[in-house]
Amino acid sequence: MRSLIQKYSDHIGFPIYMKNEPVASEDDAEEKEVKPEWEAINQSSALWTLQKSEISSDEYQAFYKHVSHDFEDALSWTHNHVEGAQNYTSLLYVPSKAPMDMMMQRDERHGLRLYVKRVFIMDAAEQLLPHYLRFIRGVVDSDDLPLNVSRELLQENELVGKIRSAVVRRSLDLLKRLAEKEAEKYNTFWDEFGNVLKEGLVEDMGNRERIARLLRFSSTGDAATEQRVSLEDYVSRMPEGQDVIWYVTAENRKAAANSPHLEIFRKKGVEVLLMSDRIDEWAMGYFTEFDGKQLRSIAKGDVDLGESEEKKDEEDEKDTDKDPLLERLQTALAEDVAEVRASQRLTESASCLVLSEQELALHMRRMLEQAGQAMPDSKPILEINLEHPLLQQLSGVESDEDFGDWASLLYEQAVLAEGGQLEDPAGFVQRVNRLMLQTA
Numbered sequence: 001m002r003s004l005i006q007k008y009s010d011h012i013g014f015p016i017y018m019k020n021e022p023v024a025s026e027d028d029a030e031e032k033e034v035k036p037e038w039e040a041i042n043q044s045s046a047l048w049t050l051q052k053s054e055i056s057s058d059e060y061q062a063f064y065k066h067v068s069h070d071f072e073d074a075l076s077w078t079h080n081h082v083e084g085a086q087n088y089t090s091l092l093y094v095p096s097k098a099p100m101d102m103m104m105q106r107d108e109r110h111g112l113r114l115y116v117k118r119v120f121i122m123d124a125a126e127q128l129l130p131h132y133l134r135f136i137r138g139v140v141d142s143d144d145l146p147l148n149v150s151r152e153l154l155q156e157n158e159l160v161g162k163i164r165s166a167v168v169r170r171s172l173d174l175l176k177r178l179a180e181k182e183a184e185k186y187n188t189f190w191d192e193f194g195n196v197l198k199e200g201l202v203e204d205m206g207n208r209e210r211i212a213r214l215l216r217f218s219s220t221g222d223a224a225t226e227q228r229v230s231l232e233d234y235v236s237r238m239p240e241g242q243d244v245i246w247y248v249t250a251e252n253r254k255a256a257a258n259s260p261h262l263e264i265f266r267k268k269g270v271e272v273l274l275m276s277d278r279i280d281e282w283a284m285g286y287f288t289e290f291d292g293k294q295l296r297s298i299a300k301g302d303v304d305l306g307e308s309e310e311k312k313d314e315e316d317e318k319d320t321d322k323d324p325l326l327e328r329l330q331t332a333l334a335e336d337v338a339e340v341r342a343s344q345r346l347t348e349s350a351s352c353l354v355l356s357e358q359e360l361a362l363h364m365r366r367m368l369e370q371a372g373q374a375m376p377d378s379k380p381i382l383e384i385n386l387e388h389p390l391l392q393q394l395s396g397v398e399s400d401e402d403f404g405d406w407a408s409l410l411y412e413q414a415v416l417a418e419g420g421q422l423e424d425p426a427g428f429v430q431r432v433n434r435l436m437l438q439t440a
Helices: 001-006 056-070 151-156 158-181 183-198 203-214 232-236 251-256 260-268 279-284 309-320 324-332 362-370 391-395 400-417 427-440
Strands: 015-018 038-040 075-080 089-094 112-116 120-126 137-142 243-247 273-275 293-297 340-341 352-354 381-384
Touching: 001 352, 038 273, 056 075, 056 089, 056 137, 075 158, 137 158, 158 203, 158 400, 183 279, 243 260, 243 279, 251 273, 260 352, 279 362, 279 427, 324 340, 324 352, 324 381, 324 400, 352 400, 381 400, 391 400, 400 427
Parallel strands: 112 137, 243 273, 243 293, 340 381
Antiparallel strands: 015 038, 075 089, 089 137, 112 120, 352 381
């Protein structure tokens, strides 16, 4: 009885007393009963019902640790009383540390503690929070929901939908305030929960723009800081005439920063966002525009950096009279690539792979395959840098066998640079050894 009262009625507006169990006196040798005493076993007050001016920071932090079972202080919180057509109170916290299994918790119970008129109803009311805000902790206390409300009724209740929308709005406003006024705290939040928040780009269409303004990335224009560049920062630095937000995805930040696709962008001084979280490739498939600017991957489709019409005409002439080397490479690599073409991206590297706009990057494709996901067959495009000494030397190779080795090597090094894995690593090593012996 004591345990049930403390769980469900700890915060109701009046104290509940229970008699202490009689105990034996230790003073006398003979056992004597001590007169029972009445003890208040609930707090008989709810911190969230008080005015914000009456609650100290220490009290807010102590209550956070009580409801979240966390040993660390919260980063920030928001406390709101709503009165009118619906009456409820919300007290929401942003933790300072993510649990070890945060990314694995999507299918587990999560959410806020739900109270109805200060009577505890359930510990993880997931109907009050979307999955991408599962890190938020706190309580919601409604005066309008029935005391016997169940999880099934919560899902169908119209009032719950309105409370959920308000909780999402309050949570995003809290994060926005952190980002604008307490940058260091927001950086801490982003390092811990940034990957989770990115899920909202796909899951919450209505708040996508608000979520997008909270995102942080690495960038070629600000290499000293990692995951600190916002989309607004990028747009503010865009030169006149640029109408695309360029990005590249890779398995890790180093691979993204060293991608051969960046070469023409570095040469022209165009900033590119470096995305290296596992969720980025998936999320960017749904998030294609920000502030009227299109978001595009530098490794997919054609790249247009505002070349002059004269240069485009020259390229069109080259296409009509296709380089014999391109045709020969196309024949040698017919089983591996859809097309071999001259690259406008490369200035230093010999080759790179280019995907269509809708295709997944190789590192994401490999991860899904390892998870048992069936992937459709597709072939990338191989772009080569005709000005590279290796390609100029390759034009003079007469032996079809040697040319095949060189062609395969161009393709395989492009796969490795893209973060992919070779289907035949042993064959790659043998080809490298043969070519090294020829040049030794």
